[in-house]
Structures are given as C-alpha cells and as structure tokens.
Amino acid sequence: MPIKIALPKGRLLGETADLLQFAGWGLGGYHKKTRLYRLGSERFPDLSAKVFHEKDVPIQVAIGNYDLGVCGLDWIEELLVKYPSSALVKVKNLGYGAGALYLVGSGSGGVSSVDEIGSRTGTVRIASEYPNLAESLALNLRFKRFSIFPLWGGAEVYPPESADMALVPGRIGERSFDYGLLPVSEALCYSAFLIANKDSWETKDMSEVLASLEDKPAIAPDKERSSSVVVNRVPPTAGQPFSAAVAQDTVRLALPDGHQQQPTLDLLSKAGIKIDDYPCLTGNRRPAIGLDGVVAKLIRPQDMPLQVANGNFDLAITGKDWVREHLYQFPSSPIMDLLDLRFGGVMIVAVVIKDLPISDIDGLRQLGIERAMSFRVASEYVNIADKYARDNHLGAYRIVPTWGATEAFLPEDADLLIENTQTGQTLAKNNLKIIDTLFQSTACLIGHTGDVLNSAKRTRIGSIIEALKVAVEGS
C-alpha cells in the first residue's frame, strides 16, 4: 500500500534529513540545496515523499493528501487551536528543532507585564505569523479588547510603533529579542513532530516505516543540540531606542524584504534617496534612511496593505497582487495605489497540469461537472483564488492556502493553481500549463486614503511620491 509523507523545507530540513538517512530511507535529493519536490525511497518502495514549506505540512496531512508528515509543533498547534477537529494525530516528538513562542513587547514601548496589558482599556494590537495562537493566547490572558495582525513574517519589527505586542519564535529560555523586545508570556514550547493523518493512522499499516524511525541517532543531550533552531539575532544597532509614539510629522515608510530589495534600492538611488544597510545581510529590519522626518522598516510585501489600512505605515512599496488580495478580502479598506513603480512585473495566472485535456477555464468548469470530486484550488492568494473560482462557477471547490512553491502541488494535491509567474519557465519545467491570465502585477507605492492632517508630514509624503515618480519616469 503506498505511503505518502510530507517533509519540511527550511529550519527543520537538516536534522530531518539526518534522521531519515540514519533510518535508511534512502531519499535521494532531500538536502539543503534540493530543488526537487518529489522523492522516492530506496528502502521502502511504497513510500513517496514530497517537500513542502513547513507551514503547509500539517494542513496537507490534515486534509488527507499525506499519510505522514514532519513539522514543528508550533505549526501543528496553529492549525489545531483554530480547527480542533482536524484529522491529525501527533505520533511522536522527534526531539530536535526545539524552540518556544513568546509574546514580546517593547521595553521602551512601556510593555511590562501581561496583567498590565490585560487591564488596558484600548485595543491591544498583536502581530504574528501565528494568528490563531495569538488569538487563543489573547483570550486565555483575558485581554479585554484586542486585534490580531496576521503576518507573513518579520513580526519582531512591529512593536512598539506598529503593534503593541508580537508573538514570535525564540530559543528556549530566551530573555531578550531583537530591537529591545522583552518576553512577557511564553505561549508554547515546540520541537519537530511526526504527525499522521487520522484515517491513515487508523487504517493503514505503516509499521515498518515507523519502526525505522525508532533507531534514532543518539542525540547529545547538551543544550546546543536540543535547542537547535537557529534564530539569527540582529546585532544590537546603535541609535535611539524605539518609541511607541512616533512624532506626528514623521512619515513611516515600509520597504520590502526578500527579493524585491535590489530593485527597490535601485529605484531609491535613482530618486536620490540614500539608505544604509539595505539589502541587509545581518537581517536588520530598521535601516537608516537619508530623509529627514522619515523612518523606514522592512516588512513583507504581503503584509503591507493591511498595515497601511490600519495606519501603521504611511507609505509602502508592495505589489499590485497583494493590494488586490487585500481589497478582495476588505473591499472598503482605506488604501490606494499611488504610483506604479514598473518593476517586479509578474502575471497572475491559472495553472493546471499539462496532460489535462482542456485549454481554458470553461474546459475546466466542464470537467468539474463531469467529475464527482470538488476542485482543490491551491494558492498563496487565498482571496484572489476564491473570487476567481466563484466568478467562474467552479461549483463545489475548496481553497488550499499555501506558503510558497505551489507549482509542486499539481496534480496530486490540487487541481488548479493561482500563481504568479515571470516567464512561465518554472511552470513549464514542472509539467504545468497556463489556462488563464487573471491580471498583470508590478510593484507599486501605496498609501492611506485618509487626509494627512499634519502639513509637514503631508509635504514630506508629497515629495517622496514626486521623487519616486521622477525616478520611475526617468528609467
């Protein structure tokens, strides 16, 4: 009987690969530099593995696409706390990849203890990549009124100006975090776990595969090893401590982390805006920008529209795709597209497996009528995908949220992808084809629709937009 396992990329890959190598699985190609998604086992011919973003693993196992999976307990609990009846069995603590989630606040931002925060009358804003755990924690701590900002990353840079607290991972026992953040509550200790789909666990004989994992290499019990998640801490930067209260005339600018950093830097240079430490090798998310009365922070482009809507940033360089994703979820959100920056161009496309005998979305819909199963639509753009499926009457469909590398989902784990592509080459290489183009996306500058009351600030915002406009048109 075939057995399928979902394996993690990222932080747990090294030690998981060691474990499976010791177990003699003979998975060719599961290593740090792997570009392969599908792997076979030499020892167990029935066993096949697929490599996912770690956050995708519990979801894939819970919905039954995989019998087994390896991922951190943090991502398992993030799923279970919101969906307690998920078909997931925690089989075994694998012992490595240990860490803890902490609720942190800024010492200089005046956050001292959970009780103090709980007694506040205003809204407590919590930023996290773990929104479900953050909500559960806020309820358990009996915060009277709170807002959760779900994030794709970079939570540690939000407090104190953009959020009161962040729920972030750290080493076990860690007492100080980047940017002077201090833990006020420990939410969860985690390590890598082997998980199983509940039905598979109850009905499938996976004993040989499981037994092989019992011959574990003896892990040295020293702390270095047991707390093996590498958390790169930003070296303490000189300069003023961050204050929750930003001066009224200060412009808060959000710059993208990740692969849009270089083109963003090029644009800023053309506009005559000097910026230090960007792109940053040490992971500093608070670069110094050479503009008076402007502070810059690096956050994920995905998170920018929500942050601008909430007034945490005045300007942000993001992508039109993420603006649209945000507006599909919140049509009345007070953000606006100020300037097309003309770089980072991608097409947002609907993608199926090449062998599928259809050429457009009508064909896919027809196919849906003929088959009994509902469509699985995988995408990073949950709201764009949902609207696309709805508008095209795909009938009964489910959106499978993903955190990257969606092209590996077809055909076994999804029927349709909503993906971005520059050239279409990666898609073609993965034996996929485009059946529809939803829209074209480029980088853009966004801002809040509300009036800027402070005149100095209004002038500064205007001059940044103007400088960028000149740079874009001159290029």
Add this chain to the structure above:
Amino acid sequence: MRVQRCKGSRDLTPEQMLRFRFVEKAFRRCCLKWGYEEVKTPVLEYLHLFTSTGTLTPGMLSKVYSFLDWDGWSGQRLVLRPDGTIPLARLYIDNIADKKLARLFYTGNIFRFEETGQETRERWQGGVELIGVSSSLADVELISLALEVLAKIGIKGVELKLSHAGLVRGLLSELGLSAKEQARIFDQVLDGDREALARIRSDRPDLGRAMISLLDLEGRTPGFLKNLKALFSQSVPELVPLVDDFINVVELLDAIGCNYQIDITSGRGFEYYTGVIFQLFSGKDKIGGGGRYDALIPLMGGGDIPASGFALYFDCLMNLVEPAVLAGPLEQRVLVKAEREVLRQGFDINTSLREAGYVVELWLEGQELPNLRWLLDVRNKAPLFVLHDSLKRKKFELETAGEVLTLLGDSNADKNSPA
C-alpha cells in the same frame, strides 16, 4: 454531488416547527402577561462585547464562531452571538438605559462550536431579563415566571435547583486563593465538579468544613442555611449577608409554595452570576436556568444597574411537548378547484374564504386530491359552486360565494363535527 447540511446544524421540519412554535407561543404569552416587553438583538456582535467584561471563560470564548467582516481590516472580529444575556445588556445600555426598571424578553438562537458535530451548534432559547432591581423578590418573580411557562408547555416533574454564586465566590476568596485560582475553581464548581472545592488545600480548616457541609447540601430547607449562617457569623462575618440573601430567596419560595432543592454545585459555566443561580431540570434534561448578575451592566460601562434573568432551552423543551397538545383544534381547511376559465372567480372565493378564517389550498392541475373534509368546485356554468363534504358524504350545489360561506359556517357551528 449532493450538498449536505452543515455539520452540527439541524433542520426543523413542519412537525418540529409545530412543537417549536407551541413552546415559543407559551413562553411569549406568559412573559407578556407578567408585564415583560419583547426585544431582539442582532445575530452578529463584536467579539470584544464578550471579551470586554471578562465574564465569559476563555474555554467558552474559544468556541465562538468569529470571523473578519468585509470591512474587518482593523482586525475587529465579529461573532455569531454565543450568549443571549450580554447582547441584551448591551441593548439596554444602548437604547433604554433611562428606564429605571426594565422587564425584557427575547427569543433567539445562539451559536457555540461543539467538536463532534453530534450536538447542535445552533441552539434556540427564550430569555427573560429583569433589569434595575436587586431584590430577592425579583429573583422569585423570575423563578415563578419560568415555572409558569414550563407548566403551560405541559412539562411534568420540573426540578428547581438553587445555588448562590456570591456565596461560592465568597468562600473561595476567604480561602486565600489567587483571583485566577478562584475563577478556575468557580468554573469547576459551576460545571458540577463537587470535588473541586474539597480538593483545595486550605489553611482554614473551619472553612473547609463549612465548605464540605455546603456541598452536601441538597434537597434541604432554609433551616440548613440558617445553621450555616450561625457558623459563619463567628468565623467569616463577611459571608453572612450572602447567606442572608440566599435565605431570603428560599423563604420567599416557601411562602409562595414553590418546591426547590438547594444544590451548591449547580451552575451554568457563566462567570457573570453574582447572586442566586437557579437551574431547571426535567429528569436528566436541563431545560433552563438563570440567576442574578448585578456586576455585568456596571462592567459594560452601563452604570450601577443590577439585573437578573433566565433562559429556557427550546431545543430540549420542544422534544418534551406531548403530541396530544399539538393536535389541538386544527384550522378549517378547504380545497378550491377552479378550472382555467373560472380562475378569477376561484381566486376571488379563495380570498373570501381566507378572510373568513379558513385555510384555503388551491388545487394545482394534476395534483392528487389531498385528504381534506371540504372540496369546493368552481364552475363556469350553473351551479357555479359545488361543495363536497367528504366527512358526511354530501354534495351542495350553490350559486354565490355568500351561500358557500354560510353553509360552511353552519356546518362548523356544529361542534360535534370534526375538522
């Protein structure tokens, strides 16, 4: 692909709706006759309405249906209301806070997630709130009203169990527990865990004894509460007013001849109760409950307004309704059969019959004749109306709508003729 009903939800069929409306009607009638006014609150509320007072347990709040609305970019979550009392308190503060005394009632659904999907996640209830008075008599009014509704519905052998949230809380705080610990044990006690109090290690053995005797208390009289008061008046005088409050309610119930049981461990999992808690059972089924919640409206910023209330659980009650009471006098039904060429006349007489109080079914072409007593043929030639009485196997040939109504009226005036 067949589309299924949502897990944990249920349909109410015509037969079940008869039961539902029967319960609801009895409830509404009783409330109106006791001088209560009906209100409704929206199904959607902000999550922070329920978190802000700190009066619902985290366990309960983690089972609410919450989501971001289309304009929820601020992270403000909405919920399908998980409780009836807190929205009603909000309604009072928002709309009628100038009323010194408000007697309010509602019927509505509440939503709570239940993991297995075996129990229903949408529950219907009728709730009554008496706002603005903190007196034992007000508590007794509510208990009497609840019992009257249950009697009207025909529920036999209703058991009334009494507890006192203030007394339990008072004991816990006297034991020197932290606020968190108090809240935890209070929840356990209200969830019916008798051992929870006994397990507490206390440096006050005298109180421990009082606690155990309190827990053993079941089905007794005010005499026991008075003994308890005597015990407390030496060791913990702070608890005496709470015992007095409990005694007052119990004595008033005695005075009006109402049966009850004192059972400290009967509660409801809500932390907003501050005084007497009462629960209603029919056999093992919990069919309702309520109590005094003097701190809720102050916590919501509505000023120092005391209140108490209760809810009756319709899902449970409608199953306990005897079929016999549902079968009451059915409306008179008439089937009207009109061919196309006399459709106008057919619809006209339909209207006349409905206005005269009959239920009129229109014959749809090709439809099998339903089993009704009266069938009226509308024709395009004399006689214009032919009325068939299937019960008495008679046929009447009539010329005007007036004659039809008169004939039906005469037949139905005969009390012996079943519908």
